[in-house]
Amino acid sequence: MPRYLLSRLLQAVALVVVVSIVMFALIAGAPGGPAILVQQDVTAEAAETMRRNLGLDDPVHVQYLRWASRMLRGDAGVSLSNSRPVATLLGQRFGATALLASAALGLAIVVAIPVGVLSALWRNRPFDRIATALAFMGVSVPNFWLGIMMIILFSVTLGWLPSAGTGGGDAPWDARLRHLIMPAVVLSASSLAQLTRYTRASMISVLREDFIRTARAKGVPQSAVLTRHALRNGLIPVITVIGVIMPRLFSGAAITESIFAWPGLGRLAVDAALQRDFPVIMSLTLLVSVLVIVASLVVDLLYAVVDPRIRYD
Amino acid sequence: MRRPILLLALAVLALAPGAMAQSANTLRAPLIGDPTAWPVNPPGLISDIMIGKVLFNNVVRFSFDDGSTVVPDLAASWDVDADSRVWTFFLRDDVRWHDGTPFTAADVVFTVETIRNPEVASRWRNAFATLDTIEAVDDHTVRFTFREPFAPLLSTLAYNLAIVPAHLVSTMDLSQPSGPTAFVTNPIGTGPFRFVEQVSGSHFIVEANPAYHEGRPSIDRIEFKVMPDVNTQVAQLLTGELDITWTVEPIHFDRLSRAANIEIRDVNVPRWDWIPLNLSNPLFQDKRVRQAMAYALDRQTVVDVVLGGYGQVADGPIPPSIAWVPRDGVLQIGFDPERAVALLAEAGWARGGDGLLRNAAGDRFRFTLLADRGNPTRDQIYLVAQDAWRSIGMDVAIETTEWNTVLARYRTGDYDARLGWWVIKPDPDLYDYFHSQGGLNQILYSNARVDELLERGRAVADEAERGAIYQELQVLLADEQPSIFLYYPTEVRASNARVKGLAPIGFRDSLTWLHLASLE
DSSP states (O other): OHHHHHHHHHHHHHHHHHHHHHHHHHHHHSSSOOHHHHOTTSOHHHHHHHHHHTTTTSOHHHHHHHHHHHHHTTOOOBOTTTOOBHHHHHHHHHHHHHHHHHHHHHHHHHHHHHHHHHHHHTTTSHHHHHHHHHHHHHHHSOHHHHHHHHIIIIIIISOOSOOSSOOOTTSOHHHHHHHHHHHHHHHHHHHHHHHHHHHHHHHHHHHTSHHHHHHHHTTOOHHHIIIIIIIHHHHHHHHHHHHHHHHHHHHSOHHHHHHTTOOOHHHHHHHHHHTTOHHHHHHHHHHHHHHHHHHHHHHHHHHHHHOTTOOOO | OHHHHHHHHHHHHHTSSOOOOOOTTEEEEEESSOOOOOTTSOSSOHHHHHHHHHHOOOSEEEOTTTSOSEEESSEEEEEEOTTSOEEEEEEOSSOBOTTSOBOOHHHHHHHHHHHHOGGGOOTTGGGGTTEEEEEEEETTEEEEEESSOOTTHHHHHHSSOOOOOHHHHTTSOOOSTTOOHHHHTSOOOSSSEEEEEEETTTEEEEEEOTTOTTOOOSOOEEEEEEOOOHHHHHHHHHHTSOSEESOOOGGGHHHHHHSTTEEEEEEEOSEEEEEOBOTTSGGGOSHHHHHHHHHHSOHHHIIIIISTTOEEEOSSSSOTTSTTSOOTTOOOOOOOHHHHHHHHHHTTOEEOTTSOEEOTTOOBOEEEEEEESSOHHHHHHHHHHHHHHHHTTOEEEEEEEOHHHHHHHHHTTOOSEEOEEEEOOSSOOOHHHHSTTOTTOTTOOOOHHHHHHHHHHHHOOOHHHHHHHHHHHHHHHHHHOSSEEEEEEEEEEEEETTEEOOOSSOHHHHGGGGGGOEEO
């Protein structure tokens, strides 16, 4: 196990370096330029001065090495768009994103696994058909539409929930929870639907296995067959899907975050990309890469826990 | 198992309606992006300028009533010599920075010198191109001496030109284009509100400055919420979570006008929207061609349908909100496709059998309209313009990319036509935009008479005389149609009825007067 972990960590470091080089090259090659340099009321002369002051005149590899050496010293730099330290920006946004992503993921797991299991058990019966229809809707309905519809219904018409924001840093916990509900539901919609379908498919195939038939033949009660035998095996592919969904929830929530004015990393990533704010994009890329790597490592390690056949020697 | 159920029950209880009370004396207002408090060179512009209006003061400002007359701000009064070259400002002696340090003439000198410093690359630098010296005569007197007469100085100083504290900023590194980190993370101004907290992507909070020299504001706190989505802004206004939206998109007029407790106000602001043409492209170098493009475009319908009637067709770059410039004799280009075809024929462009325009050499009239995506108003205008110009035989393609790329290509001249606008100070001094040496003349327009008028307009102090000069400029530019003038949009804002005493002017300058507003 330790040797396996060490080799995975070494691979991770190499991967992060490669990702950072590719990302830097992509930003350097993108059309346009840092927002502050291209605005129409900035004169050509002013733009030239700013370009020079920011070191953007240097060859790309020099810029990359300068950025990397600062990064290695723990200095993520300041945003080109607003001069605030990148570490502060990421720190402020990470909390909001972690809260929203965990709520969405939690919601998806809590709802999708039981619904998927029941759908598999009651295959092609009314419950399964309704769950299937809802799952397809969840995958197909765009987030922005679902978000706006929920705002119109629950905020504007019924007045039950706040329409946007987090409630602010000093808001009481119940106010913050109320702000969290709609964005979490919208963000989880497609993951929830996906997870339901995976759970259902995986459980159906497990329920057909010989060992389930054997357990039933031995007179094991249905609940024990499900929890002790079927679920344990059926969840292995589901864990993989959760591993894939998790980083997506952290970095890909830009639309949900924009609609609900949620100050998360997804929106920061889109804004930084549109403004070609490369110190912010680079740090975000690193953060998300690490999240993906950690998530996949955790998933791999979880395999060994749920499936005794898998060992990392 | 018991604990999660208890938590869930608590959560359901918390969902009971009615917990969205309005914060008693806090004004909640939206910003479309994270603001940066660096008035010397506001990096993201609109949000930065908005918070700058409440944190800082200018030397002079635009009046509460009409938004164009210049009235005292940090300066209590001023003098100017006969030929508008030497301006002396007498500053208030009761102003303090938010950290308690007294404000003096040195702060004004430092701010202007910083803006003039080429290394700072300030977007306002051009405004002082002809400034010879600026000096602090004493602690409360500042003198500007220009090399040439400079009549628009007052409107220049009133327009977005906030004064920053010399005692803090002078020791900071000014080479960071978006401002020194130490200042933008803890901005200190002289304004009616002082900085409290900023959370990226979430909010920017200011509170009333109890020692404000014009008296403590009635509003205790302003929570500027960062809300990029206009639909969300409107929803929050309807639910009472926001007190105001600064600009309302035409698609929301109907819903908001039906809502109880919402007041809608429209204001004429100094702005024109147009389709800038790249005049280095031989296609657009003939005035008749440019006029034909204007005649072919039904701009009144654009105003009526796309803007919901909130606007006026533009005849030139000087908006009607600058009322002291007469508009007699300005060519009015209506919707007249036949006239457009005739003008094109005069310019040597005739339609072939395929309906497309060709010149004597057989070249097609082919160009690309560089478009961005996502703005509902611009999205419609791109299509209307393409359709109108195709109907007179032009081969117009639309190339869609994102806004940053549109701007970058515009700046480098890598475009044929695009959609743009300028929000200007309420003064017809359009030197930067149309003078052949103007720093913002990105369409590369050059006309000797226009240059001469723009120079004279700066040199003359008398308003009637200036009015006549700029009238001639407008007549000339309407005829020349250096690019296609579209419309002067009306700014529409919507606010909760509990907000009282907002200045009835454009939203940027109305923020200057927010200390006079109150909440019921």
